[in-house]
Amino acid sequence: MKRIALLAALAAVAMTASPLLAAEKQPPKQSEKQYDQGATDTEIKIGQTLPWSGPASAYSVEGMVQRAYFDRTNRQGGVNGRKINFISLDDAYSPPKTVEQTRKLVEQEGVLAMFAAIGTAPNIAVHKYLNNKKVPQILILTGASRWNDPKNFPWTMAFYPLYDMEGMIFARHALQAWPNGKIAILSQNDDAGRDYVRGFKEGLGDKGKAMVVAEATYEVTDPTVDSQIVKLKNSGADVFFLMATPKFGAQALKKAHEVAWKPKTLLVSVASSIGGVLKPAGLEASQGVITTATFKTALDPAWDNAPDMKEYIAFMKESGLEKYITDRSASLGYVSAALMERILQRCGDNLTRANIMKQVSSLHDSDLPLLLPGVTVKTTPDNLSPFGAMRLQRFEGEGWVLFGEAISAQH
Structure with missing residues (x-):
């Protein structure tokens, strides 16, 4: 009887322990919520x-x-x-x-x-x-x-x-619209300016050496770009690739108008704000300017x-x-x-x-x-640039007017 009781007790212990042993073998459940620094439930x-x-x-x-x-x-x-x-x-x-x-x-x-x-x-x-x-x-x-x-x-x-991609798109348009144009370039003297200009020249290809007749740069600490605009006008250029931030973009357009320089102007998208650039430059000075776009323009009747x-x-x-x-x-x-x-x-x-x-x-x-x-x-994991194509638009009256289809730098 003692032997039977002992066996029964051992069996009971084994039955009690087995769930615990099974539980130890199971991986711990992970929390459904995972946070790094800066995130909480609230x-x-x-x-x-x-x-x-x-x-x-x-x-x-x-x-x-x-x-x-x-x-x-x-x-x-x-x-x-x-x-x-x-x-x-x-x-x-x-x-x-x-x-x-x-x-x-x-x-x-x-x-x-x-x-x-x-x-x-x-x-x-x-x-x-x-x-x-x-x-x-x-x-x-x-x-x-x-x-x-x-x-x-x-x-x-x-x-x-990407700035170089945008520069290439401008170049594609320039080659098509003004194949014999004489191009002047103004750019900010930093990596942004160099990217834009590099893409633009790459887009022009072999013709670029003959088409680009003058270049000038400015520093973000410069008070104005007036002297650069006068220099570029004197080059005889009839196409103007303008890479600038808003303050200097407005100055450049205004000064070109004041000195009666009227080139076909390609204005980079970072300086294409109507309220921040074109109105300060003067709407008359901004007529005909061409830029690239990815977004609709507010108050444009088209939208x-x-x-x-x-x-x-x-x-x-x-x-x-x-x-x-x-x-x-x-x-x-x-x-x-x-x-x-x-x-x-x-x-x-x-x-x-x-x-x-x-x-x-x-x-x-x-x-x-x-x-x-x-x-x-x-x-994609291999390409984190969100935009592969852009649209062109021209400033007419008081707003931008789209023309053509969405284009990329590749074709």
């Missing part, structure tokens, strides 16, 4: 540096619109129930200041990602730092070719079309009945930003914020930096607000 913290002051302060409109957009998102319940804490600090378009403010955002504020920082030189200053820290540096508002290098810098992605344009205009009015409706920087801020919201939504409850980059490298959006017909946003 908040997503994103950072930005922006020239709220200094020579490129015209771009601060983008930050105003982005802030208003995220405020609206938060009022509507946030992203998957989380509020966006958007921290934008002034770097005055000064690379040393960008470094200081970016370190503050990453190391003190603890942001999950850096979003839509402006400027080629400022972003270069923190490029390696953010990649070494594995902090997403995404939707940055610059189109330098260096931003599309996922092999060496997998944490960086630009929102602008009066477009639902996305109606929504944008209503948003700008409700946000107290009505005076900036025609400013290209405003529409850029609006679209970039809309895309950032989508990226965060697609992350779901996996708000890690790695998952943000996974979403960034697999975009395929043709329905973003304000995109022009024929223009889409598409990325």
